Amino acid sequence: MELWYTEKQTERFGITAKIKRTLHTEKTEFQQLDMIETEEFGNMLVLDGMVMTTEKDEFVYHEMVAHVPLFTHPNPKHVLVVGGGDGGVIREVLKHPSVEKATLVEIDGKVVEYSKKYLPTIAGALDDERVDVQIADGFMHIAKSENEYDVIMVDSTEPVGPAVKLFEKGFYEGISKALKEDGVFVAQTDNPWFQQDLIRNVYSDIKEIFPITRVYTANIPTYPSGLWTFTIGSKTKDPLEVSEDRFHDIETKYYTKDLHKAAFALPKFVADLLK
Amino acid sequence: MELWYTEKQTERFGITAKIKRTLHTEKTEFQQLDMIETEEFGNMLVLDGMVMTTEKDEFVYHEMVAHVPLFTHPNPKHVLVVGGGDGGVIREVLKHPSVEKATLVEIDGKVVEYSKKYLPTIAGALDDERVDVQIADGFMHIAKSENEYDVIMVDSTEPVGPAVKLFEKGFYEGISKALKEDGVFVAQTDNPWFQQDLIRNVYSDIKEIFPITRVYTANIPTYPSGLWTFTIGSKTKDPLEVSEDRFHDIETKYYTKDLHKAAFALPKFVADLLK
Numbered sequence: 001m002e003l004w005y006t007e008k009q010t011e012r013f014g015i016t017a018k019i020k021r022t023l024h025t026e027k028t029e030f031q032q033l034d035m036i037e038t039e040e041f042g043n044m045l046v047l048d049g050m051v052m053t054t055e056k057d058e059f060v061y062h063e064m065v066a067h068v069p070l071f072t073h074p075n076p077k078h079v080l081v082v083g084g085g086d087g088g089v090i091r092e093v094l095k096h097p098s099v100e101k102a103t104l105v106e107i108d109g110k111v112v113e114y115s116k117k118y119l120p121t122i123a124g125a126l127d128d129e130r131v132d133v134q135i136a137d138g139f140m141h142i143a144k145s146e147n148e149y150d151v152i153m154v155d156s157t158e159p160v161g162p163a164v165k166l167f168e169k170g171f172y173e174g175i176s177k178a179l180k181e182d183g184v185f186v187a188q189t190d191n192p193w194f195q196q197d198l199i200r201n202v203y204s205d206i207k208e209i210f211p212i213t214r215v216y217t218a219n220i221p222t223y224p225s226g227l228w229t230f231t232i233g234s235k236t237k238d239p240l241e242v243s244e245d246r247f248h249d250i251e252t253k254y255y256t257k258d259l260h261k262a263a264f265a266l267p268k269f270v271a272d273l274l275k
Numbered sequence: 276m277e278l279w280y281t282e283k284q285t286e287r288f289g290i291t292a293k294i295k296r297t298l299h300t301e302k303t304e305f306q307q308l309d310m311i312e313t314e315e316f317g318n319m320l321v322l323d324g325m326v327m328t329t330e331k332d333e334f335v336y337h338e339m340v341a342h343v344p345l346f347t348h349p350n351p352k353h354v355l356v357v358g359g360g361d362g363g364v365i366r367e368v369l370k371h372p373s374v375e376k377a378t379l380v381e382i383d384g385k386v387v388e389y390s391k392k393y394l395p396t397i398a399g400a401l402d403d404e405r406v407d408v409q410i411a412d413g414f415m416h417i418a419k420s421e422n423e424y425d426v427i428m429v430d431s432t433e434p435v436g437p438a439v440k441l442f443e444k445g446f447y448e449g450i451s452k453a454l455k456e457d458g459v460f461v462a463q464t465d466n467p468w469f470q471q472d473l474i475r476n477v478y479s480d481i482k483e484i485f486p487i488t489r490v491y492t493a494n495i496p497t498y499p500s501g502l503w504t505f506t507i508g509s510k511t512k513d514p515l516e517v518s519e520d521r522f523h524d525i526e527t528k529y530y531t532k533d534l535h536k537a538a539f540a541l542p543k544f545v546a547d548l549l550k
Contacts, residue, residue, distance in 0.1 A: 013292050013315040016291050017289075039288075219492075226502060261537075262539075265531070265533040267531075
């Protein structure tokens, strides 16, 4: 018997992956959680029918969410990750020696639990002593935080289910308040082939709140279209003006100092979305 | 009834696209040719079971094959496209006013015929008076050419069927001979997620022949992994040292002057393949 996982990334297009077996399937309090073992991409976490991360290509997303804002900030000490219960962003955050505390606020404890069990190379860093894992609503956490974080990263699902609020302007206003004066924020903002309205709206909202707003991209094979965007909002620091001596060597598989800048050179049709 | 086209891009992973209908299907002298109308990507040309081009995302591949070498060369007059029977690369080549003659050598006349019929926005430029379409073996054409072309572009299928010879070192040696002294050559060289050996071997072969050899990437949603590589070989001109005044405005949807350089900033795991 051959088993294939098929995800309709739009109503009319999708990906399909041969699987060895289903490791876990559960309707949690917040979403449908499936963990499957695929042949091409290793273990794969699927939430509400959408690939969140896989062992083979996870490094792209996690490195690009983390290192671009962390090198943009001159001296990040306290970092907040909203969502990201698989732990991959936290693993990358901890590669920065300036970071004293990394807080993860994930709404669904089951994501943390099953990531630790089936994605240990991704979730292992959650047990580090610099990490504070809170199973709580990220929206509420932001609402009650003030002048507290150097860098905030929003590692959410698509804007369906529990993540809908994380794509609203009020949330970005809360992030601005939760950041310190020289704070930097980044959010994953979906793909420019099938979600053009989303990117346009989110960029417009963030731009009204943050003096410096920029979009960058990375290639993630298991995400729709293979091209993912990230939107960075900053009060004073420009990701394109990081001084050479700010960069230090870190172990990566995707991110490089050159790519830090090159990732902001957008395909023309993406740049046109932001006009 | 719902019809879905599914392509196994590897034995274990693929894409699937909802289709309205099959427009044409034929076993030509050289390969299986299918033209289908998809809902997400418009009309789609499939050769030997692999997506070659679609109306929605074709601009990425065609612009990035053409404009990077054409702007690298200071004054391209005579251009050769090997393969590329859909006409998309030729359409982009003709946007450069210096080009006096663009020769297309496509082995399969049926590709030209059905691209003209079902992909008119891509193939329309094949009727331009500067274009010389030859239905012939590109390998043989290269073998008999000497000191003739300013830029040669290899727009082949994957290295199966008639294209196998177009990935061999002898072919690249022929290209070097067919180019003028300041000539520039580019080939599509597949994706770095599933075809690492191919990229490594092709890069190594080209590097032995051309003093300047560089790899760049672009995002193509309907190609395996969404990340495509192109390898450029040049006798004297470096694609990273194009002077600002060489660039002129052309109408594009993906290529920009900034992306010309940024596309050479490789993800670390891709750069590591080339070491």
